Amino acid sequence: ETILENIAAGVVSINKKGHITTFNKAAEDILKGNANQIFGSSYKDILDPSYQKPIRRMIRNMHRQHKELTEEQIEIRIDERTLNLLVSIQVLRDAGKRYIGLVIVFEDLTTMLKTQKIAAWKEVAQGIAHEIKNPLTPIQLNTQRLRKKYREDKEGFAKVFEESIDIISQEVEGMKDLLNEFLRFARMPAPDPKPNSLHKIIDDIYTLYSNHDQSIVIKKNYDPNIHQINIDAEQFRRVFINLFENAMDALNGEGRIEITTQLDPAKQKIRIEFSDDGVGISQGDRGKLFLPHFTTKKRGTGLGLAIVNRIVVDHNGTITVRENQPNGTTFDIELPHSPVTLPTDTSSRTRFQKTSSPF
Incomplete structure (x- = not known):
């Protein structure tokens, strides 16, 4: 309890009936609530609708996809202030693995x-x-x-x-x-995620570049467990065009590009590695690579990778860059695994929904 009261992140726990059982001091500060008035109340009656709606959506998606953990960055308004919060929601189970509720963690990213x-x-x-x-x-x-x-x-x-x-x-x-x-x-529009094949999007862009130069070898390593996911296909075409263009420039007519996809079921994440064995990027430049207008090219606007970063972040993902071994550059993209929900057995679906009815 002492630890909970002294950490910077807001922590709210909710039992399986939807009643609040934990509301620490940071949660009071961030969400402008009073713990003494909140304990035992239904979170639907207490939490402000401005942030209740995205949280309920996250919870419904968790239950629909049978996930134990989800994380998302959301923007809310409280007392005329706009806050950027990183919200993590974890299913709580007892020693017998029975569902007993949820814990929600709020990290205030606004100042940062x-x-x-x-x-x-x-x-x-x-x-x-x-x-x-x-x-x-x-x-x-x-x-x-x-x-x-x-x-x-x-x-x-x-x-x-x-x-x-x-x-x-x-x-x-x-x-x-x-x-x-x-x-x-x-003026880049907000993403319009729809069921799409990640691998088909990569294949479409690969086709544009595969015959570009016979001295450049392009290899694809696809995880067969990745099927359709909810992403904006047009925006991700732009992502891969930019990454291919950067790799081609780095190779200067000769070398190798490798694209690897991997599903991490435990973290419910999809990882995409985009590597080349070109000239590479200095450690100092890697830290500025996604800033608008930063470029290492003689001619260029420096917006290509800024646009890539924005698209990935708008899909609640991350993109980082590191040195490829023995030489070159690797871009690592991590996206939440949002599989297209397929019809499942009705009895098992009903069983799961009974535990989540308060949400």
């Missing part, structure tokens, strides 16, 4: 995410300023050149005019491409 966003957008602003400043220099120099040539040599002006206009047009087009890419990033 705000700090990360400020730091990231500061870097974005610096990057945008740098990218816009670069083409402005040749534009300015060429306009000065035009003015000077026109004043000094009107007869030879036509040739200089054509050359300068070409340079100015190229730089303006580059600026337009940069701004359009940022607009696509800013």
